[in-house]
Amino acid sequence: MLAIAALVWIGVHVGIAGTRMRGAIAGRIGEGGFRIAFSLASFASIFFLIEAWKAAETTPLWFAPGWLRWVLALLMLPAFIFFVASVAKPNPTGIGGEAQLGAEARGIQRVTRHPMLWSFALWAAIHMIGNGDSAALLFFGAFLVTALVGMPSIDAKLAERAPAEWRRLAATTSILPFGAILAGRNRLAPGEIGWVPPVIGTLAWAAMLHFHGRIFGVSPLLMGAS
DSSP states (O other), rough: OOOHHHHHHHHIIIIITTTTTHHHHHHHHHHHHHHHHHHHHHHHHHHHHHHHHHHHOOOOOOOOHHHHHHHHHHHHHHHHHHHHHHHOOOOTTTTOOOGGTTTTOGGGGGGGGGGHHHHHHHHHHHHHHHOOHHHHHHHHHHHHHHHHHHHHHHHHHHHHHHHHHHHHHHHHOOSSSSSHHHHHHOOOHHHOOOOHHHHHHHHHHHHHHHHHHHHSSSSSSSSEEE
């Protein structure tokens, strides 16, 4: 059942939203109607996925040693910062950010044009490694696949929708964090990112690290916990 739920989640977000099927459906029910229908389908699929994960039998495949759990906890910090940065300012690859497509890449966009999806990808990958059991691989793997496939999928839709604006954005940005900067096509500008993403992201990371055990019943720093 968990495998089915994972496939349903991926199917909704990759098979529908990430293909031409989206345009066909939106053409019939309108953009607003599609967003409502997609939101309902997304909510139903994640509910199905969570409930299936709770009920799933699982098999331990490996156990993360203590030192690795500390490394994984530290790697969650950029995930929080990426997420806060993705919502702190409009992004051309984010929901409702299409108006920013023709503007110069600034702030977190210089680092990656998909900060939100990278936050989800890091979160999912870290929890897969930290848990090390079959059910976690299916559950978090569904989110990892959606995030990683979603990046080039969004890029392709933007390239089709606004080719000229997309070429300007793609020339100075990258999917891979720091890719465009390392390639010399952009530069790091911490002042454009501002203090909100690193400060709020760090505070949220510290709070989650502290309260994770109370909220989810397991500590991320203990063996066999996520």
